[in-house]
Amino acid sequence: MYKKQGQLLSERFEVAFNQVHDALRDIVQINDERFVVLVKVGAKKYQIIDTFKKDLEQYARLRNAIVHEKMEVGFYIAEPNAKVVHHIEKIADVLNRPNYALSIATKKVVYFDHLDSILHVTDAIKKYGYSKFPIYKNNNCIGLFTAGTIMKWMVENMENGMVNLSNILVADIMEFEKEHSLEIVAKDLNIFEIENIFEEAHKKKRKIEGVIITENGKMDEVPLGIITAWDLIQIDYTID
Structure with a gap:
């Protein structure tokens, strides 16, 4: 026996x-x-x-x-x-059963049109605590907008310690946004493939700020999730 x-x-x-x-x-x-x-x-x-x-x-x-x-x-x-x-x-x-990338993505993606008021963005920063937002123009994603860029714009446009954001659009401040590399992928990609995207970019000395997940990986689709390098770091692969 x-x-x-x-x-x-x-x-x-x-x-x-x-x-x-x-x-x-x-x-x-x-x-x-x-x-x-x-x-x-x-x-x-x-x-x-x-x-x-x-x-x-x-x-x-x-x-x-x-x-x-x-x-x-x-x-x-x-x-x-x-x-x-x-x-x-x-x-x-x-x-053999890798999790889909969407399983580690930030599900509630807040995004804006380039003609939206910057006040909508600052409200979102306050409400969600996010610092990166996909920006769309003519229903196509044109890049990521960061909270840091708003600060840069404010420093450049401050007068007597004051700055007026009431008539400022996202597009006005996007000019101060350095080009943030991003990738748009389909929702059926797994975590290994996402890790590889970041790794290949690193080899080419190109920093990827985020990977946006859509239904089929097209720029004109609604974002279902967004993954940053920090999301990959926090993955817990431990098993009992």
């Missing part, structure tokens, strides 16, 4: 390990398919892989012991315990 249970655990471990390996190939996408290399490279690019890096490196060694030291087909000389098997199965499940 003990032997049968041991075989089951080893088989489950091997199945889960192969599932993790397949997921790493899909996520990391490099020419080298060796498990340890995928883990090492992937951990530098994706938070989720970095979270499990030490565990996966240990499981690679255990997998070698289990597979390469088989005495015969169906008989394993090394056996993982139930806790290890459960954990690698959890990791396999997380890697």
